[in-house]
Amino acid sequence: MMYCKNCGKEINENADICIHCGVFTDNGHVPNRVSYTAPDKPDIGLNFISFLIPIIGFIYYAVYRESFPLKSDSCGKWALAGFLINVIIVICVCLV
Ligand SMILES: [Zn+2]
Structure with missing residues (x-):
């Protein structure tokens, strides 16, 4: 178990998002808006x-x-x- 860095509540250590406050965790799965590098x-x-x-x-x-x-x-x-x-x-x- 780990704790949300935002609200401090207990969350699953594999969770990407805190189920309590919706903030992304430090799991490194934060969606990158520019993940595709196709040139514009x-x-x-x-x-x-x-x-x-x-x-x-x-x-x-x-x-x-x-x-x-x-x-x-x-x-x-x-x-x-x-x-x-x-x-x-x-x-x-x-x-x-
Ligand atoms: Zn939280």
């Missing part, structure tokens, strides 16, 4: 896919804008461009 930079392939299939770009943007702001921002812009072009094409087709 615009991805040409991803931009291209977003341009062709805007919905994928929009979803990517919504999901990763926190983790990869630069990458998702760039892909969101391409998705928007692709979306606008699709709209223009549809309008042209309907007008013909």
Whole structure:
């Protein structure tokens, strides 16, 4: 048994989080927000896919804008461009 460094109550020595106060223990399993080291930079392939299939770009943007702001921002812009072009094409087709 060990004791929580925050509230001092007894907790399981394998516990990652104190069940009493919710503070992380010293077990070394503290989730690292930057555990993945993928670089955050615009991805040409991803931009291209977003341009062709805007919905994928929009979803990517919504999901990763926190983790990869630069990458998702760039892909969101391409998705928007692709979306606008699709709209223009549809309008042209309907007008013909
Ligand atoms: Zn505690």
